Amino acid sequence: xxxxxxxxxxxxxxxxxxxxxxxxxxxxxxxxxxxxxxxxxxxxxxxxxxxxxxxxxxxxxxxxxxxxxxxxx
Amino acid sequence: xxxxxxxxxxxxxxxxxxxxxxxxxxxxxxxxxxxxxxxxxxxxxxxxxxxxxxxxxxxxxxxxxxxxxxxxxxxxxxxxxxxxxxxxxxxxxxxxxxxxxxxxxxxxxxxxxxxxxxxxxxxxxxxxxxxxxxxxxxxxxxxxxxxxxxxxxxxxxxxxxxxxxx
Numbered sequence: 001x002x003x004x005x006x007x008x009x010x011x012x013x014x015x016x017x018x019x020x021x022x023x024x025x026x027x028x029x030x031x032x033x034x035x036x037x038x039x040x041x042x043x044x045x046x047x048x049x050x051x052x053x054x055x056x057x058x059x060x061x062x063x064x065x066x067x068x069x070x071x072x073x
Numbered sequence: 074x075x076x077x078x079x080x081x082x083x084x085x086x087x088x089x090x091x092x093x094x095x096x097x098x099x100x101x102x103x104x105x106x107x108x109x110x111x112x113x114x115x116x117x118x119x120x121x122x123x124x125x126x127x128x129x130x131x132x133x134x135x136x137x138x139x140x141x142x143x144x145x146x147x148x149x150x151x152x153x154x155x156x157x158x159x160x161x162x163x164x165x166x167x168x169x170x171x172x173x174x175x176x177x178x179x180x181x182x183x184x185x186x187x188x189x190x191x192x193x194x195x196x197x198x199x200x201x202x203x204x205x206x207x208x209x210x211x212x213x214x215x216x217x218x219x220x221x222x223x224x225x226x227x228x229x230x231x232x233x234x235x236x237x238x239x
Contacts, residue, residue: 002093003159005104006082009091013084042121042188056125057103060091071087072142073110073192 001058008033008060024066029059078161079203081109081214088207088214090193093157094118094126101126105191109216111205113194115139117148117174120188128175135177146178146189158216166218168201 011033012019019028019035027045029037037048042061049056065071081088088109095102103126105118123130133149140146154173158166176189198205204217 002091002104002157002165003163005091005106006159009082009084009089009106013082016084043124046125057101057127059104059125060106061121061125062106065085071085073087073108073112073190 004032005058005060012060012062020064020067023064025064025069027061027063029056029061031059077164077166077218079158079166079216079218080161081207081216083209083212083214086209090158090216092193095155095157096126096128096151097153097155098151099128099132101128107191107193109198109205109214110192111195111198113141113192114196115148115174115192116170116172116194116197117176117189117192119191120175120177122191123175130175130177133175137174139176141176141178141189144178144189146176148174148176150174161215168197170197170200172196172200 008030012030023035023038026038026040027042028035029045029049031054036052037045039045039048045061046056049059079090081090089106090109092105092107093102094105103122105122105126118128133151135147135149137148137150138145139148151173154170156168156170158168160166178189197203198216202219204219205214206217207214
């Protein structure tokens with residue numbers, strides 16, 4: 001499961017610009033190197049993932065900032 | 074023998090790592106993307122990730138406050154947290170932390186509610202003898218487990234000392 005999540009994170013790394021164009025300022029869930037759900041909040045995405053019968057605990061759910069919006073920790 | 078390395082990923086110029094987390098005391102587990110942030114003295118699991126893992130937030134005592142990017146967050150300490158990483162050669166590396174927290178706190182921008190990300194801070198790197206190597210222009214980042222052999226030898230020596238001679 002961890003290796004699968006790492007693979008999904010690697011996919012996001014390689015496809016970040018395309019994902020950002022398609023899902024700006026959205027939370028997205030990634031499973032098997034695909035965006036399977038999006039929403040304005042993480043709880044909305046978690047709900048969608050659960051409705052698909054999948055476990056969100058083991059999935060990459062991420063906020064994608066629009067271009068120009070910098071996230072600073 | 075080479076010291077074990079944990080590859081890190083660089084997405085949008087931020088260093089992250091996927092980690093399998095198990096919190097024995099709360100009986101929850103899941104996979105979390107942690108940002109590695111040496112600017113943070115504290116390590117914690119962000120609220121979104123905690124909710125996703127079904128952490129019973131009402132069981133925690135959020136008695137510590139911190140400022141993160143100008144936003145006040147509350148930290149609730151947890152015990153018995155275990156962390157699984159995948160090493161560069163595909164093996165599992167298990168680490169733990171005496172002090173680890175769950176963060177609570179959110180802010181709103183353009184109708185979107187944001188919570189804090191999960192952070193592996195300087196305390197985690199220090200307590201687990203991890204060296205961070207980050208070479209942004211080469212798109213390279215990894216954690217290296219230092220002093221594993223020395224630690225093992227030290228543990229072995231301590232065991233020998235503790236064993237009564239016959």
